[in-house]
Amino acid sequence: MSDKRTAITINGIVKEFSAGSQMIRVLHGIDAEIRSGELTYLVGESGSGKTTMISIIAGILYPTDGSVSVFGQDIYSLSDNDLVRFRLSNIGFIFQQYNLIPTLTAAENASVPLVAAGMKRDEAVERGRAMLDKLNIADQADKLPRQLSGGQQQRVAIARALVHEPRLVVCDEPTAALDAKSGRRVMDLLREVALAPERTVIIVTHDNRIFDLADRILVMEDGRITHDGEEMPDH
Amino acid sequence: MTWIAIRMLTGDRQKFFGLLFGVAFSALLISQQLTIFINLIERGATAVYNIPTANIWVMDPVSRTPDVALPMPPTALDKVRSVNGVEWASPLLRSGATVRTPEGDLEGVTVVGVDDATLIGLPKKFIQGSREALYEPDAVIIDSVGAAKLFPEGFDPIGVRLELNDRRAVIRGIVDVDPSFTSQVILYTRYSNALAFVPGTRNRMSFILASASDGLTAKQVTTRITEATGLKARTREEFARDGVDFIIENTGIPVNFGITVALGFIVGVAIVGLTFSLFIRDNIKQFGALKAIGVTNNKIRMMVAAQALLVGLVGYGIGILLAAIFIASGAANSPDFKGFYTPWEIPVLTAFVVITMILITGWLALRSVLKTEPAEVFR
Numbered sequence A: 001m002s003d004k005r006t007a008i009t010i011n012g013i014v015k016e017f018s019a020g021s022q023m024i025r026v027l028h029g030i031d032a033e034i035r036s037g038e039l040t041y042l043v044g045e046s047g048s049g050k051t052t053m054i055s056i057i058a059g060i061l062y063p064t065d066g067s068v069s070v071f072g073q074d075i076y077s078l079s080d081n082d083l084v085r086f087r088l089s090n091i092g093f094i095f096q097q098y099n100l101i102p103t104l105t106a107a108e109n110a111s112v113p114l115v116a117a118g119m120k121r122d123e124a125v126e127r128g129r130a131m132l133d134k135l136n137i138a139d140q141a142d143k144l145p146r147q148l149s150g151g152q153q154q155r156v157a158i159a160r161a162l163v164h165e166p167r168l169v170v171c172d173e174p175t176a177a178l179d180a181k182s183g184r185r186v187m188d189l190l191r192e193v194a195l196a197p198e199r200t201v202i203i204v205t206h207d208n209r210i211f212d213l214a215d216r217i218l219v220m221e222d223g224r225i226t227h228d229g230e231e232m233p234d235h
Numbered sequence B: 001m002t003w004i005a006i007r008m009l010t011g012d013r014q015k016f017f018g019l020l021f022g023v024a025f026s027a028l029l030i031s032q033q034l035t036i037f038i039n040l041i042e043r044g045a046t047a048v049y050n051i052p053t054a055n056i057w058v059m060d061p062v063s064r065t066p067d068v069a070l071p072m073p074p075t076a077l078d079k080v081r082s083v084n085g086v087e088w089a090s091p092l093l094r095s096g097a098t099v100r101t102p103e104g105d106l107e108g109v110t111v112v113g114v115d116d117a118t119l120i121g122l123p124k125k126f127i128q129g130s131r132e133a134l135y136e137p138d139a140v141i142i143d144s145v146g147a148a149k150l151f152p153e154g155f156d157p158i159g160v161r162l163e164l165n166d167r168r169a170v171i172r173g174i175v176d177v178d179p180s181f182t183s184q185v186i187l188y189t190r191y192s193n194a195l196a197f198v199p200g201t202r203n204r205m206s207f208i209l210a211s212a213s214d215g216l217t218a219k220q221v222t223t224r225i226t227e228a229t230g231l232k233a234r235t236r237e238e239f240a241r242d243g244v245d246f247i248i249e250n251t252g253i254p255v256n257f258g259i260t261v262a263l264g265f266i267v268g269v270a271i272v273g274l275t276f277s278l279f280i281r282d283n284i285k286q287f288g289a290l291k292a293i294g295v296t297n298n299k300i301r302m303m304v305a306a307q308a309l310l311v312g313l314v315g316y317g318i319g320i321l322l323a324a325i326f327i328a329s330g331a332a333n334s335p336d337f338k339g340f341y342t343p344w345e346i347p348v349l350t351a352f353v354v355i356t357m358i359l360i361t362g363w364l365a366l367r368s369v370l371k372t373e374p375a376e377v378f379r
């Protein structure tokens, strides 16, 4: 299909962590390509290396070896500051714990990437508000995070991840802190709003209740990709 | 990003007020204590500054301050008068004594005897009575702080008879002077009267007040006086300084105030440091998220700097304001603080202390933010 081009190329990624005097290898030379216009899931048992992998893809964790190319840019050849700037203009982040700023309103929280990029406050907050509208929580725009439910907070976090129209969106366990019903609603919404022909969405999850929403599923086991398909393997 | 940094902080009322309290408390304590210290030790110079006409003080070589003086023989006065460059010279007697009030209270006083003919040494500003009243028999003039000390509030002491070293003295006036370091009651009287009030040997002249002739500086004349008479001569400024130095060297005051100021600083650093660290720790995930999203370390530095600056400025403002109000209202309402003012050096010095405090605590707080890896937000 023409709108599903390769967006991310992962080449021989190795990641080791030091544990005392020893080095523990967590990723064992991973190769993969991830396309735009698709919702790609990264699934696997706890400790299999999903978070490590998505952190490396998102440019927040240096690999021990190998390279990651995001939209044609070899991101780990960039200087530290250029990598930060690359993330700011190209990547949206959604965290398990939302990590909203507790003293800012929903609209202000949603505007953070625009503010960080230097946009004026009023304009940025207006855009944040518009994004909340797309996520059907415009009526919560002036509330503080603690006045919102978990599902609403995660929707604010999604708004923050999308407000600057990044081409790559990464989510680590976005529904883990939510009950089944709101988890499902958040994922439906994420799929609806985030998915676009030019955008790549990668989601790390355990949550088998939402596997059916994926266009593609990569399964990790012990730091290797052991399955790559449109659905989960049968066994 | 600055507004976000500020909102992060001000939205957290508890910690924001905690930080303001810490800085304000320190600034208040430090500036208030330093101000009291400066004003107190400057009282070592009030006896000198209360006599503005004399720019030279002559005394026995061993005399040190207005209150620590060995009397000279009466002949010294003529010797000084004959020194070339001395415009005029007049005797001054300062001596401790005790008074008994009509109520029978005993109180230590300083008797100041001023030249009978010229009354040089008598303060200018009268609250009640006049200079001429000093010529009445047994007349003494009391200082306002002393009057407040000896008599109940609202009591008019004019005409009151005191027993001054077993002799009769009658209060004929009240003068407005800054109190001395010891805040002792001061009774001014004519020199001849003072000799009668204060028993002693032939030598009872504590000081000779003098003035330099036109065209000569006080300093030049003091040198001439010492060369010609062997007496110690000090300019007004030197002798004022001697009084201040004497307090610094001979009392525990500098150490005591120093300890309080140091404590103010330490407590401030502790409160501000702990609260700031708590604030950062509460927000470390948010800072991590900002770093992941794409906020550079430089911008993070600016954010923490903005937060520290806000706390420093507002806290300092509150602290200095409270200290200034305290000093001003004290000076207006209490004889203990009479004449107290806030020298400009105090707010400046306090500002440096606050800046140091903010730099230390801000740096500590910033360190943990900078150390946070953006990858930790996915944990």
Ligand SMILES: Nc1ncnc2c1ncn2[C@@H]1O[C@H](COP(=O)(O)OP(=O)(O)OP(=O)(O)O)[C@@H](O)[C@H]1O
Pocket (backbone or CB within 6 Å): A017, A018, A019, A026, A044, A045, A046, A047, A048, A049, A050, A051, A052, A053
């Ligand atoms: N900073 C680190 N230091 C040392 N070891 C680490 C570090 N981060 C991850 N690991 C180890 O790497 C392995 C993979 O961790 P990772 O978090 O990627 O797994 P995961 O698949 O995301 O697991 P979960 O589903 O529990 O989140 C684990 O064994 C973990 O202990």
Ligand SMILES: [Mg+2]
Pocket (backbone or CB within 6 Å): A050, A051, A052, A172
């Ligand atoms: Mg994980």
